Amino acid sequence: MSALDFFEILLCFGTIIILTPILGKYMALVFEGKISFFNSLENVVYRLLGLDTQKEMNWIDYTKNLLVFNLMGFIFVLAILIFQGHLPFNPQHIAGLSIPLAFNVAVSFVTNTNWQSYGGENTMSYFSQMMALGTQNFLSAATGVTVLLALVRGLSRKSIEERESKTLGNFWKDLTRTILFILIPLSILLSIVLVKEGTIQNFSAYIHATTIEGKDQLIPGGPAASQIAIKQLGTNGGGFFNVNSAHPFENPTPLTNWLSLISILLIPAALTYTYGLMIGSKKQGWAIFAAMMITLIIGTIIIIRADLAVNMMEGKETRFGIINSSMWTSWTTAASNGSVNAMISSQAPIAGGIAMLNIMLGEIIFGGVGCGLYGMILFVILTVFLSGLMVGRTPEYLGKKIESREIKMIILAILAPSACILLGSALAISTTAGLSSLSHHGPHGLSEILYAFTSAAGNNGSALAGLNANTNFYNFLLGITMIIGRFAILIPVMAIAGSMVSKKATPASFGTLSTDNPIFVVLLIGVIVIVGALTFLPALSLGPIVEQILMNKGILF
Amino acid sequence: MKTILNNLKIFLFFIFLTGIIYPFFITGISQGLFQNEANGSIISKNGKIIGSSLLAQEFKGKQYFCPRPSMSNYDSSASSASNLSPDSLALSENIAKRALENNLDIKSNDDLLYSSGSGLDPHISPLSAENQIDRIAKARGLSEVKILELKKLVLNYTEHRQFEVLGRTRINVLKLNLELDKKF
Numbered sequence: 001m002s003a004l005d006f007f008e009i010l011l012c013f014g015t016i017i018i019l020t021p022i023l024g025k026y027m028a029l030v031f032e033g034k035i036s037f038f039n040s041l042e043n044v045v046y047r048l049l050g051l052d053t054q055k056e057m058n059w060i061d062y063t064k065n066l067l068v069f070n071l072m073g074f075i076f077v078l079a080i081l082i083f084q085g086h087l088p089f090n091p092q093h094i095a096g097l098s099i100p101l102a103f104n105v106a107v108s109f110v111t112n113t114n115w116q117s118y119g120g121e122n123t124m125s126y127f128s129q130m131m132a133l134g135t136q137n138f139l140s141a142a143t144g145v146t147v148l149l150a151l152v153r154g155l156s157r158k159s160i161e162e163r164e165s166k167t168l169g170n171f172w173k174d175l176t177r178t179i180l181f182i183l184i185p186l187s188i189l190l191s192i193v194l195v196k197e198g199t200i201q202n203f204s205a206y207i208h209a210t211t212i213e214g215k216d217q218l219i220p221g222g223p224a225a226s227q228i229a230i231k232q233l234g235t236n237g238g239g240f241f242n243v244n245s246a247h248p249f250e251n252p253t254p255l256t257n258w259l260s261l262i263s264i265l266l267i268p269a270a271l272t273y274t275y276g277l278m279i280g281s282k283k284q285g286w287a288i289f290a291a292m293m294i295t296l297i298i299g300t301i302i303i304i305r306a307d308l309a310v311n312m313m314e315g316k317e318t319r320f321g322i323i324n325s326s327m328w329t330s331w332t333t334a335a336s337n338g339s340v341n342a343m344i345s346s347q348a349p350i351a352g353g354i355a356m357l358n359i360m361l362g363e364i365i366f367g368g369v370g371c372g373l374y375g376m377i378l379f380v381i382l383t384v385f386l387s388g389l390m391v392g393r394t395p396e397y398l399g400k401k402i403e404s405r406e407i408k409m410i411i412l413a414i415l416a417p418s419a420c421i422l423l424g425s426a427l428a429i430s431t432t433a434g435l436s437s438l439s440h441h442g443p444h445g446l447s448e449i450l451y452a453f454t455s456a457a458g459n460n461g462s463a464l465a466g467l468n469a470n471t472n473f474y475n476f477l478l479g480i481t482m483i484i485g486r487f488a489i490l491i492p493v494m495a496i497a498g499s500m501v502s503k504k505a506t507p508a509s510f511g512t513l514s515t516d517n518p519i520f521v522v523l524l525i526g527v528i529v530i531v532g533a534l535t536f537l538p539a540l541s542l543g544p545i546v547e548q549i550l551m552n553k554g555i556l557f
Numbered sequence: 558m559k560t561i562l563n564n565l566k567i568f569l570f571f572i573f574l575t576g577i578i579y580p581f582f583i584t585g586i587s588q589g590l591f592q593n594e595a596n597g598s599i600i601s602k603n604g605k606i607i608g609s610s611l612l613a614q615e616f617k618g619k620q621y622f623c624p625r626p627s628m629s630n631y632d633s634s635a636s637s638a639s640n641l642s643p644d645s646l647a648l649s650e651n652i653a654k655r656a657l658e659n660n661l662d663i664k665s666n667d668d669l670l671y672s673s674g675s676g677l678d679p680h681i682s683p684l685s686a687e688n689q690i691d692r693i694a695k696a697r698g699l700s701e702v703k704i705l706e707l708k709k710l711v712l713n714y715t716e717h718r719q720f721e722v723l724g725r726t727r728i729n730v731l732k733l734n735l736e737l738d739k740k741f
Contacts, residue, residue, distance in 0.1 A: 008722050049566045069564045076572070122635055135576040172567050179571060184579065191583045192590075198611055201587040201595040206634060209599075209606040211614040212621075212734060218634040219597050219609050226583040230575075243636040246674030248611040249597065254724020310643045313671040318625065318680035321725035325674075342674045345640040346648075444642040466640040551644035 024273025030181045056167035059498025065171045077106040080132040090125035091205035104475035111486035112140035114238030114338045114461035117470045121220045141234030142178040144370025154497030156279040158505040190229035198252030199225040232263040235368040237338030237461045245341040264337045268366040283516035300330040306348035315346030333358035336368035338461020345464040353544025359458035361532040383527045399505035409492035416488035417457040420481045424453040433473035439466035442557035443547035457485040619696040624730045629676035680727035
């Protein structure tokens, strides 16, 4: 690795650290309604739609509205995909999707997973890309933020009136502010730079070219840049083209690659600072940021070292090289963004293993927009609880008691996706329907299956893409896994927010475990790694770990 | 019922805003400011479209620089990759075959041994270009002086790290080959 390579890596991490407090502060102002120009703008929308956003909702109402809203998204996407052949903006006359595939894609985009069972340029019309996939990129990301905001209010509200009203904010208001003032402005900025560098943005039919040697070439078109911007910022990751961000029309230059990387972690990282501001202690936010950052750096180092040792450009693009490809794999799997700029299947086995582990830990190393942080807060509460058990004190977080109901919900949220990964993989390797999609023998084959269920349960969306996932078996099973991976965490989080909001806060005393110092950061990372390792070490040993060991011995499959 | 109606209203509003207004707004700006890029960086020669500077096209002729191997056979409307693991037999067979075809050492680290991620990688590394110069000079029957000129041309077409930091040094194969036809 040269000094320039090192500087390039540093530039990525450094930019995130610098932008975190800036965007974090802005988002706190937006969420708390402190920018008066924005308030008058959003009020126009509420009046236009005739929505009462003054009234706050309790956890059940908030969740009910959120689920109804997401269900509408699911039905809408499903309908567009099935009937796309009869809809406009389809210059290539691409036919509608089969029902199993449409089901898979609809679930995947509503749950912020963006798993690609489809091929992009030859499966989706421009209309479907824009109206079905593009819109869900915004809506699913914003949904994640609304849940986070409800949880933050549940933890931070302390006055008697607030505790008695048991409300957590207004779902429509949180949603509107997130989309209008955060996601749309950032997406506009990013799309324009993308186009300047060469990402396409048009509605033309594919162009016929005759190459220098006289062969026909069909050059694809479409409104790609607008979609790619939100795909990165909303930690979605579903590509406009089949090979996603490896495609020169999605990610044409090193600059677009760097900007995309930054966009992927930007909002999840900045939300930790927003969190600190909203609960009234910036240190709490930085402690969570530190735990995430340390874990990310360790994972990134392992992946880069493993890939440099293998030193093969298979599945990678010349303009990015090996290190940028490794960085991308590390950051996207940490951040629940399913995009790829190189094929993970062709990276070092242990690089794929760390990618899987990043997702298996619960997509909380920054994680998805909103959902990464609420997942991390569950682990913070779990750490407080375990530490409380060790010293024999009632555990408290931010002055509020942690009791059996919260812990039960947390265990449910941690166990449900883990069970999906292990049981789903077990089912796939014991049936012909599951095994017939494999493209590799030996341990890499197990990794393909394990990765698919991991990616679906963690709502990540990337793949060890040798696996042919467009079969009824995988479309259906992975679809169910994505639903559980999203809502079996989201609903328990809302329930915790609902129970925490009515609890009395006691001021910190001498015996209170402080949750904003380095010792706690170490404890938190310890709990995350132990829970993840205990659950998944056996599976990972049989897949990427054994593959790496055999490869180092020169054994091929 | 009221819940459904309220959510439907806000749902349709955001579908309209993010699904129609937003992409058309971006398209308007892009077509106004960066028309060439927004439409695929198309390259024309004598009024005929011959490709895009961002997408690899096949060069079989020995007198041209050839791009990296493509698993989709350079089909730019169906991007794909090998997805082969570094420890797969199939990949080592592919590498051996490519080494033989291009007269390269298996351990030479030349990009031409490895298929790209998109199947459409428009670039090769400087090493890859250098390894091809002898073949091209022979095919075009170039003199010693001309070979030096060719080497200089390759240097001129070498793109460095963006802002001196980002990405890798690379050469755009289509642009280089067009210039090659013009000068040699």
